[in-house]
Amino acid sequence: MAEASGYSKEEAMRVAQLIMKVDLREDEGTQALEDVACLVFLDDQFAKFAEEHGEQKILGILRKTWGKMTRRGQEMALEIHMEGRSKELLEKALAG
Numbered sequence: 001m002a003e004a005s006g007y008s009k010e011e012a013m014r015v016a017q018l019i020m021k022v023d024l025r026e027d028e029g030t031q032a033l034e035d036v037a038c039l040v041f042l043d044d045q046f047a048k049f050a051e052e053h054g055e056q057k058i059l060g061i062l063r064k065t066w067g068k069m070t071r072r073g074q075e076m077a078l079e080i081h082m083e084g085r086s087k088e089l090l091e092k093a094l095a096g
Helices: 009-019 028-052 055-068 071-078 084-095
Strands: none
Touching: 009 028, 028 055, 028 071, 028 084, 055 084
């Protein structure tokens, strides 16, 4: 699709690598994209998600999300203003 839109084969391949999370831990661009996706979830979507799902499911998702992030991404996540149930769930997930 990217090539059909005028992007080079190399650009199209790079986009595919980013989307497929190829070399997630080794590729800075892929890891940065993953950090951003996790931060967007925590900042913009988590509060509503937490209202709609059970605690065990949420804790599992938070732990998986946290594990996908770099230390810098995790530091940025801790700077996100959360309150109420969202904050409690994040603290509980990080406590183990």
